[in-house]
Amino acid sequence: MWRRFKKNKLAVGGAIIVVIFFxxxxxxxxxSSHEPNAQNLxxxxxxxxxxxxxxxxxxxxxxxxxILWGSRISLKVGFVAVGIFIFIGTLLGAISGxxxxxxxxxxxxxxxxxxxxxxxxxxxxxxxxxxPNINYVMAVIGLVSWxxxxxxxxxxxxxxxxxxxxxxxxxxxxxxxxxxFRHILPNAIAPVLIAATLGVASAILVESxxxxxxxxxxxxxxxxxxxxxxxxxxxxxxxxxxxxxxGLAIFITVLSYNLLGEGLRDAMDPRLK
Amino acid sequence: xxxxxxxxxxxxxxxxxxxxITIITFIVIHxxxxxxxxxxAQAGPKVSFEARERLTKLYGLDQPLHIQxxxxxxxxxxxxxxxxxxxxxxxxxxILERLPATLFLEGLSLFLIFLIAIPVGxxxxxxxxxxxxxxxxxxxxxxxxxxxxxxxxxxxxxxGVKLNWLPISGMRSIGSEYLPIWARTIDYTKxxxxxxxxxxxxxxxxxxxxxxxxxxxxxxxxxxxxxxxKGLSENVVIYKHALxxxxxxxxxxxxxxxxGLIGGSFIIETIFAWPGMGRLGYLAxxxxxxPLIMGVGAVAAFLTLLGNLVADILYAWxxxxxxxx
Numbered sequence: 001m002w003r004r005f006k007k008n009k010l011a012v013g014g015a016i017i018v019v020i021f022f023x024x025x026x027x028x029x030x031x032s033s034h035e036p037n038a039q040n041l042x043x044x045x046x047x048x049x050x051x052x053x054x055x056x057x058x059x060x061x062x063x064x065x066x067i068l069w070g071s072r073i074s075l076k077v078g079f080v081a082v083g084i085f086i087f088i089g090t091l092l093g094a095i096s097g098x099x100x101x102x103x104x105x106x107x108x109x110x111x112x113x114x115x116x117x118x119x120x121x122x123x124x125x126x127x128x129x130x131x132p133n134i135n136y137v138m139a140v141i142g143l144v145s146w147x148x149x150x151x152x153x154x155x156x157x158x159x160x161x162x163x164x165x166x167x168x169x170x171x172x173x174x175x176x177x178x179x180x181f182r183h184i185l186p187n188a189i190a191p192v193l194i195a196a197t198l199g200v201a202s203a204i205l206v207e208s209x210x211x212x213x214x215x216x217x218x219x220x221x222x223x224x225x226x227x228x229x230x231x232x233x234x235x236x237x238x239x240x241x242x243x244x245x246x247g248l249a250i251f252i253t254v255l256s257y258n259l260l261g262e263g264l265r266d267a268m269d270p271r272l273k
Numbered sequence: 274x275x276x277x278x279x280x281x282x283x284x285x286x287x288x289x290x291x292x293x294i295t296i297i298t299f300i301v302i303h304x305x306x307x308x309x310x311x312x313x314a315q316a317g318p319k320v321s322f323e324a325r326e327r328l329t330k331l332y333g334l335d336q337p338l339h340i341q342x343x344x345x346x347x348x349x350x351x352x353x354x355x356x357x358x359x360x361x362x363x364x365x366x367x368i369l370e371r372l373p374a375t376l377f378l379e380g381l382s383l384f385l386i387f388l389i390a391i392p393v394g395x396x397x398x399x400x401x402x403x404x405x406x407x408x409x410x411x412x413x414x415x416x417x418x419x420x421x422x423x424x425x426x427x428x429x430x431x432x433g434v435k436l437n438w439l440p441i442s443g444m445r446s447i448g449s450e451y452l453p454i455w456a457r458t459i460d461y462t463k464x465x466x467x468x469x470x471x472x473x474x475x476x477x478x479x480x481x482x483x484x485x486x487x488x489x490x491x492x493x494x495x496x497x498x499x500x501x502x503k504g505l506s507e508n509v510v511i512y513k514h515a516l517x518x519x520x521x522x523x524x525x526x527x528x529x530x531x532x533g534l535i536g537g538s539f540i541i542e543t544i545f546a547w548p549g550m551g552r553l554g555y556l557a558x559x560x561x562x563x564p565l566i567m568g569v570g571a572v573a574a575f576l577t578l579l580g581n582l583v584a585d586i587l588y589a590w591x592x593x594x595x596x597x598x
Contacts, residue, residue: 010414106576113293116581121554125570128558129304162430205420209540210421213555231426232544235441240430248422255418262414265564 004267011263019258022163025071032061036069037220045239055241057230063241066222067249074253077207078200079139084142085194089149094180094188096150097157104154104191119144123206124215132215141203149195158189190268199263201254208250224250279589283582285426294574295349298567299342354568360559364568368550372572374444375542375549379534380569381469386476391523393477394484398519399511401489409481416478421537425471425544432467440464443548468545472537483526494518521592528584531556532577 024031035051040060056064070258096107111189126140139169146209160166169183210216211225212232219226224246231243335342354364397406433441439448446460462532491497492515500510538551546552554569556562 010411109289109293112290113297116290116294116531116577117297117570118532118539118573118577120360120536121539121570121573122297124539125301125566126304126556128561128566129301201418208420209422212420213540213543215558228423228426234427235429235434238434243423243426244432247420247426248418250423251418254420255414258414258418 002267005263008263008266010259011266014256014259014263017252018260021071021181021253022075023257025075026067028068028072032062032065032068033258034065036222037061044243045234045237047239048241050177054245055181055239056176057227057242058234059238062179063227063245066227067246070222070224070227071247071249071253073134073221074207074250075218077134077217078203078257079208080138081141081145081203082196082199085144085199086147086149086192088142089152089195090185090192092146093150093153094157094185096179098161098176098180098184107150107243108154111150114144114147117144120206120209123210124213127210127215132218133219134217137207137210137216141206144201145199149192149199152191152195155190155249156191157184160184160187192264194265194268196263201257201261204250204257205254276589280586283585287578287582290344290578291575294578295346295569296342298570298574300562301570302567303338309334319321340480349556349571354571355564357557358562359565363562368568368572369554371548371550371553374547375535375538375551378465378468378472378542378547378549379531379538381465382476382534383527383530385469385473386480389473390477390480391484394481395488395512395516395519397481398485398488400494409485412564413478413482416475416484419474421471421475422544423539424474425467428467428471429544439467441467443549460570466540468547472534472541473546475537476533480523480526481531484519484523487522488515491515491519521588524587524591525584527587528581531580535573535576 038061040056043052043056043060044058046056048053052062052064054067057063057066094106096104123137123140126144127136127172128158130136130140166179166184169179207216208223208228210226211223212228214226214229216225217223227246228243231239231246234242250256325567352365356363357367393409395437397403397409428439432439440463444461444464445457446464450457452460464537492511494515497510497515500514501507505514519533535551539555540551541547542551543555550569550572555574557565557569571587
């Protein structure tokens with residue numbers, strides 16, 4: 001499997017960028033050239049220069065440093081939100097697939113209902129009704145996006161529970177919980193891992209969209225999405241650097257997680273290759 | 274006859290889902306800290322205690338939660354979502370006057386998605402590993418990874434501000450209604466280009482990937498080997514035998530892409546100041562206009578449900594096996 005993954009140049013590229021961005025976000029305090037929130041009204045909306053690599057925003061803050069600090073926010077949101085939805089999705093999917101019957105029916109109807117709401121609007125609605133802050137954003141993205149994982153895990157469980165090793169586990173008198181989590185789940189982990197990788201990409205996209213609309217991470221805390229809001233507000237001033245650089249950061253991050261996720265899928269499920 | 278049975282069964286299955294939609298919408302709104310009357314009171318600080326009492330009575334906020342829900346549900350069935358906090362106009366009226374703009378924009382995008390994605394997906398599967406296939410694979414990754422609002426900003430900067438070719442907001446220019454018909458058509462088309470392109474972009478990428486995967490799977494089936502063994506030409510095998518089977522699941526994508534398009538419309542309509550339901554919903558959220566938020570949410574969910582139903586019926590019509598399940 002590792003060999004198949006290594007042959008996929010795009011996926012390896014994705015993995016490398018994922019690691020680089022991870023290191024960058026860890027080293028942010030060292031790498032950033034300015035305080036992310038330090039205002040300098042004499043240098044408002046300055047184009048990129050040696051002093052301000054990516055220019056400055058409407059308050060004279062250094063965009064390069066803000067993007068670096070924003071990477072921490074984006075990764076945090078990505079990982080926490082994915083952690084939440086993988087947990088919920090795996091748990092509900094496992095119960096649904098293992099027990100079947102009315103409980104399966106109930107959970108799957110719940111999935112149908114959730115799928116009817118445009119994800120983004122549901123998140124928007126909840127965030128707006130509560131108050132926009134990063135913790136709610138992470139929690140809500142997690143609470144809304146679990147349906148896909150639940151379906152995946154359920155399908156795996158339906159397939160696996162009929163196999164002999166499960167019969168054997170049951171015959172030796174193990175509890176349901178033990179069979180579900182120790183015997184079946186480890187065999188169903190591959191698709192979950194892929195979904196998690198792709199999930200980081202979509203969570204980062206959603207967070208940046210929310211922040212862009214002013215419903216995510218609140219200024220002055222820098223996030224890629226809210227820097228883009230300034231980009232939109234100062235579009236007519238020709239301040240292109242406020243739009244180009246943060247967007248590029250989102251794009252490259254999301255792209256690399258997508259490449260990594262798809263690469264993992266191809267490596268684990270070579271049917272389509 | 275079987276087809277009607279199938280449709281009836283699907284409609285019946287929609288009932289619990291519809292019920293669930295109303296419950297979720299209701300719960301979300303009641304997550305709000307404080308009472309909706311606070312919002313009304315905020316608008317005018319002079320609103321007296323008596324006036325707030327009256328409002329509380331009017332919205333039934335003094336009733337227990339389940340009674341409130343049942344009352345709300347009764348009105349919901351009659352498509353009465355109450356009136357907007359902001360201007361007191363009926364919510365349904367406000368939504369209905371904006372809905373055509375959204376449906377028009379999303380309909381065009383959907384059309385564009387199918388028009389481009391299916392040939393691209395089919396071709397790249399038919400010529401797997403060719404340069405065309407590799408090129409489109411990369412484009413697909415770019416397509417699903419670009420944030421739509423960033424793409425919109427970039428287009429606005431280059432085609433709107435720098436080159437000044439296309440208008441960056443709205444549906445028509447001011448005063449365009451006095452222009453002759455052809456000039457008006459050009460004006461509308463210019464306003465459409467960027468929003469339609471941006472909202473179709475991600476969809477084109479994911480649908481062409483989906484079509485490619487479907488094609489590749491179809492090509493691997495036994496009947497394809499049979500067709501080849503019969504000595505049919507490669508073109509007939511791929512574009513007739515494989516294509517027909519690969520396109521079946523693509524039909525269901527119509528249903529699945531609707532929530533994505535509607536979800537995207539909130540961002541895209543906001544950026545381009547497109548006077549549709551998405552922008553209405555966004556403004557409602559920013560102003561905490563609860564009846565309007567609930568109305569937009571319910572209509573969006575209902576449209577999605579409708580899209581899924583249509584997709585299922587089309588699928589059953591195209592593939593008789595489904596009807597008997």
